[in-house]
Amino acid sequence: MSLAALVHLAVHAALVFALAPLLQGIVNRTKAWFAGRRGPPLAQPYFDLWRLLAKGAVYSTTTTVVFRLAPVVALAALLTTGLLVPMGGWPAPLAFAGDLFLVAGLLALARFALVLAALDTGSSFTGMGASREVWFAALAEPALLVSLAALARGLRHDLAHDSLSAIYGAMSPATFTAGAPFLLLVAGALLLVFLAENGRIPVDDPNTHLELTMIHEVMILDHSGPDLAFLLYGQALKLQILGVLLVGVLLPVRTGVAALDLALAVAGLVLLAVAVGCIESLLARLRLARVAQMLTWAGALAVAALVLEVS
Numbered sequence: 487m488s489l490a491a492l493v494h495l496a497v498h499a500a501l502v503f504a505l506a507p508l509l510q511g512i513v514n515r516t517k518a519w520f521a522g523r524r525g526p527p528l529a530q531p532y533f534d535l536w537r538l539l540a541k542g543a544v545y546s547t548t549t550t551v552v553f554r555l556a557p558v559v560a561l562a563a564l565l566t567t568g569l570l571v572p573m574g575g576w577p578a579p580l581a582f583a584g585d586l587f588l589v590a591g592l593l594a595l596a597r598f599a600l601v602l603a604a605l606d607t608g609s610s611f612t613g614m615g616a617s618r619e620v621w622f623a624a625l626a627e628p629a630l631l632v633s634l635a636a637l638a639r640g641l642r643h644d645l646a647h648d649s650l651s652a653i654y655g656a657m658s659p660a661t662f663t664a665g666a667p668f669l670l671l672v673a674g675a676l677l678l679v680f681l682a683e684n685g686r687i688p689v690d691d692p693n694t695h696l697e698l699t700m701i702h703e704v705m706i707l708d709h710s711g712p713d714l715a716f717l718l719y720g721q722a723l724k725l726q727i728l729g730v731l732l733v734g735v736l737l738p739v740r741t742g743v744a745a746l747d748l749a750l751a752v753a754g755l756v757l758l759a760v761a762v763g764c765i766e767s768l769l770a771r772l773r774l775a776r777v778a779q780m781l782t783w784a785g786a787l788a789v790a791a792l793v794l795e796v797s
Contacts, residue, residue: 495569495579501748502568502730506722507531509729509759516763531722535715543711548608556603557709557716560596564723567592570650571730574751575740577651585649586634590627593683593727596720597623604705615704618774622689622701625781626682632788633675637735640668640795657738669735671791676732678784682777684725687766689777729758 511528518525527533545554569580570589578585597619604616638648641656662669682689685702692703706717733754741747772780 497748498573498576498579499569501573501752502571502726503565503723505752505755506726507535507719509725509755510722512756512759513763513766516760517767520763520767531718535719538710538715538718539712541711543709543713546607546708549606549708553603553606553708554713556599556606557713557720559599561716561720561723563592563596563599564720564727567596567727568723571727572651572654572734573730574744574748575655575657576744576748577655578649581649581651583649585651586631586638586653589650589727590631590634593630593724594623594627596724600705600717603709607708609708612705612708615701618701619705622682622777622781625778625785626679629675629781629784629788630679630683632785632792633672633679634731636668636788636791636795637672639792640665640672654734654738657734658740659738662738665795668791668794671787671794673732673735675784675787675791676728676735678780678787680728680732681762681765682781682784683728684721686762688769688772689780691766691771726755729755733758 508528508531510531511526514530515525515528566580567589570578570585570592572578572581601616601619604612604619634650634653638653641653641661681687685692690701690703702721706714709717730751733751737750737754739747739750741750
């Protein structure tokens with residue numbers, strides 16, 4: 487590997503892996519501002535992860551090796567996904583033709599590992615959350631794939647022969663102006679998928695502990711110590727990964743200066759985190775049936791964008 491490739495990998499990994507918890511801190515501070523509170527420090531998610539890593543894990547006698555391996559598998563899948571997603575016009579370090587299918591597969595693998603761990607506890611409580619997670623995933627994953635397919639089609643790329651880096655690298659202010667209708671449809675679908683996949687309001691509330699309404703949080707209640715740290719960090723990575731895909735559509739600025747493009751991409755992620763905090767402060771949580779309808783709308787927007795470009 488050349489020196490340039492090593493520098494590229496180091497910068498990309500530093501931005502993706504180190505920035506992820508900060509976005510959650512920005513969301514929390516935004517929500518605190520709306521509530522008239524000072525709120526926790528922006529670095530609080532880092533402190534929480536460090537505290538959990540210093541503790542020991544507790545395992546139920548009911549669980550098997552599946553429960554212990556799930557956090558590691560989920561985190562490994564999300565770390566790999568982070569190296570496949572381009573950022574700020576920069577190609578991803580592990581880019582290859584058709585890599586978007588691997589991105590979708592790795593996101594599904596992380597969820598599958600978490601669902602297996604939830605079922606492995608033998609608790610009907612965590613099983614309920616796992617059932618809801620799979621239900622909504624069956625609606626969100628097709629919407630994500632169709633959105634990326636519409637994006638590739640609109641930019642005249644082939645899913646099987648082009649990577650996410652090539653597709654997003656073709657984005658520019660000129661292409662956004664020329665294809666604004668279909669790109670806004672894609673952005674709308676990605677935003678709904680982003681909220682659902684990350685368990686944010688109006689789909690789920692990461693701060694709630696009401697048994698009848700929890701989805702993602704209920705599946706990780708039995709984890710502790712480093713295992714819980716892995717899951718929380720993976721959750722932050724997923725927020726950033728899907729955020730990068732959304733910001734890449736809404737903010738396709740290409741200045742020709744790599745450092746400036748990366749800085750603008752980071753600024754876009756910060757604005758997205760603030761927007762998530764605003765959404766969670768201004769909207770109420772939807773009923774579960776309404777969540778399914780919302781994800782159906784996400785799929786409809788993605789299909790509409792694809793049809794618009796095919797026709």
